[in-house]
Amino acid sequence: MVRVPVGTGLFLVLGYLLLAALVSWLLGRGISYLIERLARHARWSAAQDVARVSTYPLILLLFLLFAHIGQKLLAQSPGYQDLKVFTYIDGINFVLMVCFFTWWADRLWRTFVNWHFRRLGGPYEEHLLPIFLYSGRILLYFVATVIVLGYFHLNLSGLLATAGIASLAVAFATQETLSNMVAGFILLLDRPFTVGDRIEIVGTGLIGDVLEIGARSTKILTLNQTVAILSNRDLVSSRIINHSRPNVVARLEIPLVLPYQVKVEEVKAALLEELHKHPKVLSSPPPAVYLTDLAENQLRFLVVCHVANLRELLKVKDELNVAFKERLESLGALPGAS
Numbered sequence: 001m002v003r004v005p006v007g008t009g010l011f012l013v014l015g016y017l018l019l020a021a022l023v024s025w026l027l028g029r030g031i032s033y034l035i036e037r038l039a040r041h042a043r044w045s046a047a048q049d050v051a052r053v054s055t056y057p058l059i060l061l062l063f064l065l066f067a068h069i070g071q072k073l074l075a076q077s078p079g080y081q082d083l084k085v086f087t088y089i090d091g092i093n094f095v096l097m098v099c100f101f102t103w104w105a106d107r108l109w110r111t112f113v114n115w116h117f118r119r120l121g122g123p124y125e126e127h128l129l130p131i132f133l134y135s136g137r138i139l140l141y142f143v144a145t146v147i148v149l150g151y152f153h154l155n156l157s158g159l160l161a162t163a164g165i166a167s168l169a170v171a172f173a174t175q176e177t178l179s180n181m182v183a184g185f186i187l188l189l190d191r192p193f194t195v196g197d198r199i200e201i202v203g204t205g206l207i208g209d210v211l212e213i214g215a216r217s218t219k220i221l222t223l224n225q226t227v228a229i230l231s232n233r234d235l236v237s238s239r240i241i242n243h244s245r246p247n248v249v250a251r252l253e254i255p256l257v258l259p260y261q262v263k264v265e266e267v268k269a270a271l272l273e274e275l276h277k278h279p280k281v282l283s284s285p286p287p288a289v290y291l292t293d294l295a296e297n298q299l300r301f302l303v304v305c306h307v308a309n310l311r312e313l314l315k316v317k318d319e320l321n322v323a324f325k326e327r328l329e330s331l332g333a334l335p336g337a338s
Contacts, residue, residue, distance in 0.1 A: 032051040109140065194210065204238075206228060250313045274320065280315075281320075
């Protein structure tokens with residue numbers, strides 16, 4: 001067999017690489033277009049983003065694949081079988097393929113995670129997105145590094161042992177922080193409350209509006225206009241009453257104690273009239289006045305109504321108490337009233 005001249009061989013190699021680049025570009029564009037069409041047919045809103053981030057990695061991977069095929073064919077040609085340079089080319093080609101594939105997987109991972117958390121919205125996107133995003137990326141590049149080192153027959157036991165020991169040390173040193181982060185993750189998934197809800201921590205007397213749900217702690221604006229910062233671990237193990245669920249309508253109860261001599265129906269009618277006059281008292285459910293107890297020398301009444309916004313509960317209660325006092329005094333139903 002006759003060996004191909006160097007000039008002719010170089011010309012053939014360059015021509016092959018140019019043809020491989022052209023075919024790779026066409027195939028990459030075609031595959032990206034096909035991915036976009038299939039995803040759109042499946043009504044996936046992230047279809048265009050997936051096609052966009054896949055185009056260039058696919059082109060590069062296809063070019064490397066064609067280059068590898070061409071190199072193998074050239075290595076079988078007369079006069080080229082014993083060249084050691086092909087061994088180095090194989091290694092470089094493998095490393096580049098792993099790098100480009102990892103880059104592609106990284107772009108797909110970021111696209112999918114961003115799309116998924118945009119759908120969830122709320123505190124998920126702000127707090128959980130970075131955790132999932134960077135955890136996945138670290139894992140991808142770690143696996144890629146292990147694959148490359150394994151290809152060159154490098155000892156991985158030391159690297160894996162070091163990674164394991166480092167992970168154990170970090171986990172032990174940040175045990176409380178990790179516990180709070182896991183608890184925050186549970187709160188964001190379970191969603192017993194969201195930002196803006198008014199909650200009560202049973203047994204602590206703490207009532208307030210949720211300002212922020214963080215990875216480690218949750219901030220609550222109390223009724224005293226101070227900010228209480230509670231660890232997520234404590235919140236997960238606490239009993240919580242959410243006063244904003246299923247809506248912000250609040251039930252208001254006002255107990256009244258009146259002398260035994262008052263006329264019950266007259267008092268009920270007067271109190272109901274005041275309730276209907278107040279603009280913040282809802283007509284549905286209708287307000288009511290109940291005679292709850294016949295104590296010695298006393299009649300105990302309970303006024304029940306509903307307010308549209310629980311944040312106005314104290315204000316409405318104050319205004320109703322003032323109105324009740326004036327009305328009952330006019331009826332002579334309060335001790336000492338003239």
